[in-house]
Amino acid sequence: MAPIHSAMSSLRDQIASCEAQLQDLRSQLAEAESHREPSHIMSFEHLSHDMDTGVPDDIRAEVLSALCQSKDVEHPTKTWPLEKHEYKRYGRQLIMPEIGLQGQLRLKASSVLIVGVGGLGCPAAAYLAGAGIGTIGLVDEDTVEESNLHRQILHSTGKVGMTKVKSAIDYLSSLNPNVRYVPYLSRLGPDTALETFQSYDVVLDCTDNPASRYLISDTCVLLGKPLVSASALRTEGQLMVLNNPPRPSGDTQGGPCYRCVFPKPPPAESVVSCGDGGILGPVVGVMGVLQALEAIKIIAKGIEQPSLSTDVMETDGMATCNGGKPQSTTIEPPSLLLFSAYSNPSFRSIKLRGRKPKCTACSTHATVTCNALIAGSLDYEEFCGAVTPINALSPKERISADNYARIRTGANPFTGTKASSDSHVLVDVREKVQFDLCNLEGSLNIPFSVVSGTPIPPMNGNDGQTPEERWISQLRNLPEKKPIFVVCKLGNDSQLTVRKMKELGLDDDGKRWIGDIKGGLKAWRENVDPDFPEY
Amino acid sequence: MTSVKPPPGHFALLYFAAASDFTKRNAETIPAPVRAIELFQVLDQRYPGIKNKVLSSCAVTVNLQYVDLDGDDAADKELVIKEGDEVAIIPPVSSG
Numbered sequence: 001m002a003p004i005h006s007a008m009s010s011l012r013d014q015i016a017s018c019e020a021q022l023q024d025l026r027s028q029l030a031e032a033e034s035h036r037e038p039s040h041i042m043s044f045e046h047l048s049h050d051m052d053t054g055v056p057d058d059i060r061a062e063v064l065s066a067l068c069q070s071k072d073v074e075h076p077t078k079t080w081p082l083e084k085h086e087y088k089r090y091g092r093q094l095i096m097p098e099i100g101l102q103g104q105l106r107l108k109a110s111s112v113l114i115v116g117v118g119g120l121g122c123p124a125a126a127y128l129a130g131a132g133i134g135t136i137g138l139v140d141e142d143t144v145e146e147s148n149l150h151r152q153i154l155h156s157t158g159k160v161g162m163t164k165v166k167s168a169i170d171y172l173s174s175l176n177p178n179v180r181y182v183p184y185l186s187r188l189g190p191d192t193a194l195e196t197f198q199s200y201d202v203v204l205d206c207t208d209n210p211a212s213r214y215l216i217s218d219t220c221v222l223l224g225k226p227l228v229s230a231s232a233l234r235t236e237g238q239l240m241v242l243n244n245p246p247r248p249s250g251d252t253q254g255g256p257c258y259r260c261v262f263p264k265p266p267p268a269e270s271v272v273s274c275g276d277g278g279i280l281g282p283v284v285g286v287m288g289v290l291q292a293l294e295a296i297k298i299i300a301k302g303i304e305q306p307s308l309s310t311d312v313m314e315t316d317g318m319a320t321c322n323g324g325k326p327q328s329t330t331i332e333p334p335s336l337l338l339f340s341a342y343s344n345p346s347f348r349s350i351k352l353r354g355r356k357p358k359c360t361a362c363s364t365h366a367t368v369t370c371n372a373l374i375a376g377s378l379d380y381e382e383f384c385g386a387v388t389p390i391n392a393l394s395p396k397e398r399i400s401a402d403n404y405a406r407i408r409t410g411a412n413p414f415t416g417t418k419a420s421s422d423s424h425v426l427v428d429v430r431e432k433v434q435f436d437l438c439n440l441e442g443s444l445n446i447p448f449s450v451v452s453g454t455p456i457p458p459m460n461g462n463d464g465q466t467p468e469e470r471w472i473s474q475l476r477n478l479p480e481k482k483p484i485f486v487v488c489k490l491g492n493d494s495q496l497t498v499r500k501m502k503e504l505g506l507d508d509d510g511k512r513w514i515g516d517i518k519g520g521l522k523a524w525r526e527n528v529d530p531d532f533p534e535y
Numbered sequence: 536m537t538s539v540k541p542p543p544g545h546f547a548l549l550y551f552a553a554a555s556d557f558t559k560r561n562a563e564t565i566p567a568p569v570r571a572i573e574l575f576q577v578l579d580q581r582y583p584g585i586k587n588k589v590l591s592s593c594a595v596t597v598n599l600q601y602v603d604l605d606g607d608d609a610a611d612k613e614l615v616i617k618e619g620d621e622v623a624i625i626p627p628v629s630s631g
Contacts, residue, residue: 120631210629231628236552238628262627263605266592270553274630284631336594336601338551338625343561350594350625352601353610449556455583 005370012198012223020305026105030081081105086178090132103300104132110299111135113200115188115216117164118142119274119284120230120291121206122154127292129172129179133299136172137200139184140164147535151281188212190373190380193219201303202295205229206288208273210265211380217242217258218368218378221249221361226303228294229258230287233277237287237339240352241294243362245304245331250364252355255334260356268385283341290337301330392495397515401523404485424483425475429497430521434489438533440524446471448493456503475506483513491520539564539621546620553626557589558582571597571614572604574622594625 080087081101086108093099099107112133114121117140128136142164144155152164159167165183172181184196188207197203197219205216205227213229220227226244230237240261247254274284334352361368372378399407407424426443428435435445454469468476475484484501488494494516501507507514517523525532539547545564555561558581569577574595579586595602597620602611616622 116631118631206631208630210627213627213629231631233552233628233630236628238625261594261601262592264592266553266627266629267588270588271629272553272556277630279630287631336625338623340551348599348623350596350599350601350623353603356603356605357610358606358608449559453559 016305023106023109026081026109027102030101030105082108083178086132089176089178093131098297099300106299106302107132107296108134110202110303111137111200112202112204112295112299113137113139113197114204114206115139115212116206116208117152117154117168118148118206118208119151119232119279119281120288121204122152122168123285123288124204124206124291124295125168125172126154126175127289128295129176129181131292131296132176133179133295135180135182135200137182137184137196138165138168139188139196140168141185141187147275151279151284153285188215190215190376190378194223194370194373197223197225200225202298203227204291204295206291210271210384213258214265214383215378215380218361218373220246221257221366222368222370222373224248226255226298227258228291228298230291232284232287232339233272233274233279235280235283235341237283239287239290239294239337239339241298241332241334244298244334247304249362249366249368252357254355254362255331256352256355257359257362259361260354260359261336261352263356263359265384268387271384271387280341283339286339304331390492390495392499393516397498398495398518399485399515400518401527404517405524405528424485425478426485426487427475427497429486429488429493434535437535440487440521443487446497448488448497451497451500454500454504456500472504472506475501478512480508481512483515485515485517487517487524488520490522491516491518494520541567541619544618546616546618546622549621549623551623551625552628553589554585554593554624557585567616567618567620569616571595571602571616572609572612574604574616578624589626590624592627594627596623596625597621 082090082104086104087094090099090104094101094104110133112128112135114125114128114136117125117138121138121140125136125138140163144152144159144162144164144167146157146160148155148164149157149160154168154171155162155164156167156171159170163185165185169181169183172179186192188196193215203216203220203225205213207213207216208231213231217227217229219225220243224243224246226246227242228239229242230239232238240258242255242261243257244255245253334354336350336352338348338350340346340348355362357363358365360366368378426440428439428443428445429448429451430445431447431449432445435443435447439445450469450471454472457466478484484506486494486497486501488497498514498516501514506512519526521532522534525534539549539562541547541564544566546567546569547562548565549562550558550560565577575586575590578590595604597614597616599621602614603609604611604614
């Protein structure tokens, strides 16, 4: 491994150095060309004092055209640093001092990798493509689903079922065909991250899970890439620019990484996806747009080349042209921007600390290395804890959606008695807002958040001091033996609820049957009632 | 969630994301002073289980500054939350 690594590292250094040199040459050329222009105009200067003498303009035109024709023979073809159409397309940002010609040349020479082409990645990619980034890489293994469309603005109704990467490139190519788009259709893993990130200048983390966030941050630290990380859920979003400046591990002047800010991953069972928790389109859209903005700011300002040592940078700074030099002194201090759509103020900017002295990725104590990453010894799924499918109940405590349907409509397969609406209680543990969307007739809503928030009284029973929660008394007061069926969206929370009900003694020492409907309302829709809404 | 002005002798505590799910509130005021390193214990008494289920992975900020409370040699382990401070509990959000 070692020789390959030193060869790789040497090649990386050479590429970075050549790229820096190329960028510098481009700037020098642009600078030189901008100086040549006035001397060309100078040749007409002897006419300037005649301008006010009352010569009619048509005569002046004749004189000028005669002069120009005679000069045409030796007049060299003018080459501009940008293509003609680019001045027009990017004109509105070109005239801003924050971008200018130099900034646009940097955007054009740059490459950005967007990991995740969903709610964050779509708006980010659209603005980066619009701004004229040279190369945009897009990583995602998913296909477009109908439930993506309210927020993932590059995908449209006709693209459902297409890969997100292809759908995005279709849209982006028609938005700006001058950008090179690179598709990556497989999931980013520790085995592919280094080679995927290698040739990019800036990385955008637009993913949706903790394991990817740590992997992306680690890879950016190892390769010296600035990382623009954002996330969103429900009505809130977070944004951070990490590893900027992208100094090597152990250099305290480098920007903090994701591990510096969040050293411990959240417990796996507490991680909520947009599918479970919900997401408002404009909330995630705002965060993606801000990612594009931060990437543009970083690139237009000039990225510090991580492989150049500081003294090379300093001596180089003496060169006549300062256009190609990154203004590393003006890098903004690290911050965490919080967006909370229903709060006032809706934006809060948190000042972050620098690199954490014992960070496992970017400090002198780093255990995250290229070798460890490639060898697979960094198990991100394990670090973040895998969510194992819940299997809390025995088969006797569960009933299929089919069989439950028979209990509702026909004879009870266990007792042979005719069904009646009063024969049992169906408890739906989805949150109220979901219950109000659609529910099975006669069901009782006890939200899972209420169930899980109910403490289990001590073994010696309720001391009578704390009154029992209303939902418990309601179920406890049901006629003896009336079975309780529990249902939820997918069949996980229902199992945990059955467990909890039994711990609370609602099964009356086994005299009352309590169980859940396997697969929840999803199974109900698939096996019993196809008209039951899917959301 | 609107900026909370804590009454005398209190500090304001803001809950984001999973922290506001768990506590079922966006903000509250808590008697000051509290040593920053003991904040999680104080909250676990109010909301049993919150320390392990939510707080252990959260960032904590005091007056819009990130505070480092992680480990024995944490940079801000001597910090005391004072009357009138604004403290925020920020869980990592990973979806997008």
